[in-house]
Amino acid sequence: MKLKIAAFIILLAFQNIFPQSLLRTFEIGNNKKTTTFESENPASNSINDILVVGDTIWLGTSRGLSQSTDNGTSWKNYYNTSEFGTESVTALLYAGGVIFASTAHSVEKDGTSFPEGSGLRFSSDNGITWQAVSQPLDEPGDSSVRYGNNVLRALPVTVAVQNIIYDFAFAGNKIWIAAFAGGLRSVSFDSLTNNTKAKWSRTILPPDYLSSLKPSDSLSFTLQPVAGKFGKEEYLNYRLFSLVAINDSTLYAGTANGINKTTNAFLPADSLRWEKFNHQNQDNPISGNFVVALGFNTYYKTVFAASWKANDQNEFYAVSYSKDGGVNWNTTLLGEKPHNFASYSSSTIITTDNGPFLNEIRSSLNSWLNTGSIIDKKTGLALQTSVFYSAAFSNNGLTAWVGSEDGLVKNEMPYSNWSDDWKIFYASQPLQRKDDSYAFPNPFSPKMEKVKIKYNTGGASKKVTIRIFDFGMNYLRTVIQNVDRGNPAHVINASNADGINGVLDYWDGKDDSGSVVPNGVYFYRVEIQGQELQFGKIMVIQ
Structure with a gap:
């Protein structure tokens, strides 16, 4: 699983931060100009996925795509480029010399935030140029799917809300996506890379009450992840979260109802055979049916699953792993919530x-x-x-x-x-002046995190004291007192041409007695050796 998950919905957080960076513009095909940010840090602190290809590190983050070709010394950030805009990147894949990145954002519906997929981008020249592919959707009339000799009713997925690509895989010369309510879909690698409008095939998996599926079966069910216009049927096994391909023909797909496996991924979608592993249908099962991530260790020939507790009270959070292709599962790290x-x-x-x-x-x-x-x-x-x-x-x-x-x-x-x-x-956002400082995230909740206070020591090591005051300027807390900061202590940004660096310290929202302060506005004061006092506001909301 390449994106943090809470229950079945993921809320994508877009923090108002910008990297200390150098703006760079260059020309690509058709004289189209693209702007990237070259920085000593990635564009975001929320890292959804990481992919290493040769000497290149790719990051999928809440603020788009980041790339480093020098072991992290510098980063090219694609946030706010024409290709990526302000999208989050939810998953990454490298296949056939091409880098793929899925994108998404959040939308408000009746006061609630939901994830909405915006498709994927791919590049065959290491990120110099990109092509965009829209989120795979069904037409309103796509109400049936053929599987073997069966024609099954299917609820068309016609919107991108809750239809978001959480994972990729490459098997059978196809690109596979796990798209939550959009299900498991695939497209020929050659077709997609030559035509961004290539047709994606919807994959038929066993409904919740079946443990396997083959084209010769006689079937009668409706393909739909939630109850809809075709009836009350809703299948957790059609809510897709994770994928792993262990070779060109074998693919595992994680859902809210377990793990599905096919060994003939090269066949058309209507000819694939599937078996399903979950907590209820095996003697040595996975710990839980909500499978948010899958992995494979080639040394051990072992499949790993981040198997979370779903509906059954006997399920539990753990890592499940199998050395025999899913016939038997062991569990480890019991009680942990694994992500990847x-x-x-x-x-x-x-x-x-x-x-x-x-x-x-x-x-x-x-x-x-x-x-x-x-x-x-x-x-x-x-x-x-x-x-x-x-x-x-x-x-x-x-x-x-x-x-x-x-x-x-x-x-x-x-x-x-x-x-x-x-x-x-x-x-973090770059400081603009030598006497500049700020706090982030702001507002913040002490129950969830610490607030960061960023300031400048001019590239030198200096004695620093930070104190917190309430709205009436009554003293509350000494965060640090007369400690060395800068060059290199707590530096997150090296000095720029104006002699401005970035130094970081934290406040946990407590006063000197160890009590969490109540909601309200507070002030911090940064005392830096040989510099003017720096002040700023912090809002506490719990």
């Missing part, structure tokens, strides 16, 4: 709400090592979240890239274990 997988040789990273885990003993998948606190080796800055969504290894397996809900981190792993060599990347 990354593998290199015998190493596997699992990202969860409680941090990333790495298998500690290479011969076992039951012993996992958490990172603990992540502290930037150079700056001493500590990551303030434990929720991680994505991960990838470098091509030699000696570097791990891990994406969280609040920053990207890089770990140098010379012995294939977590080391203390961490680098933290933070996206």
Whole structure:
């Protein structure tokens, strides 16, 4: 799964932040100008997906696509370009020399925010030019689907709301997408890359009450993820979230009703055979039917599933894995909420709400090592979240890239274990003046996060004190007092041509007694050695 999930709906967060960056304009085909941001950080702190291809690192984030070709020293950010606009990137795929990125945004419906898919973009020249593909939709008259000798009624998916590409796979020379209410769809790789309007095929999977499906079956059910105009039937197995292809013919698809497997992905959609694995239909089953992510470790020949608790009270959150093609499943990391997988040789990273885990003993998948606190080796800055969504290894397996809900981190792993060599990347709005400072996110809730206070030390190491006051300027808290900051302590942006850098500290929303302050407006004061006092406002909302 390439995007954070809560229940069956994902709300895409677009934070009002911009990277410390250099605007760059260049020309592409047909003299069309595209603008990207070159920055020392990615465009967003919410990292949905990570993909490493050769020496290129790709990030799918809440603020679009980011790319680095120098091991993270600099980033090209595609946010606000003509191709990507202000879309989030939900999933990434590299296949046949082409990079694919799915996009989405949120829309308001009757006061509630819903995800809406906006299709995908692909590039065959490493991101220089892009082609756009609209979100796959059905025509209103697409009310039937052929499967074997059966003609099944099908509810047309005619809108992009709740029809969002959460994952990609490449198998059978096809691009496959898991599109939630849009279901499982595929299109020929050659057809799509030569024609952005190529027709996507809808895939027939077993309804919730069946454990397998083959073209010779006599079937009578309606293909629909929710009850609709064709009746009260609604099938959780038609709500698609995750995919993994383990070879050219074998594909696994994760839904809200378990895991579906085909071994003949090269066949047309109406000829595919499927078997389904879930918590109810096996002796050694997956932990839960809500499968938000799938992965595969080639060294162990093992399929991993982020198997969350769905409807059955006997289900539970865990990682499920199978070494025999899904016949039997084991569980590990019981009680954790896993989000994604990354593998290199015998190493596997699992990202969860409680941090990333790495298998500690290479011969076992039951012993996992958490990172603990992540502290930037150079700056001493500590990551303030434990929720991680994505991960990838470098091509030699000696570097791990891990994406969280609040920053990207890089770990140098010379012995294939977590080391203390961490680098933290933070996206933030650049400071405009030497006496500039600001707090973000603002407003903030102390129950959910810490507020970041960003300021400038002019590229030098200086003594810094930060204090918090209430609206009446009554003293509440000393955040730090007379500590060294800048060059390099807590630096997230190196000095620019005007001598302005970016230094970061945190306030947890508490006063000196350890009590969380009530809702309201507060002031921070930054005292920097040899500089004028810097003030700013912080709004607390709980």
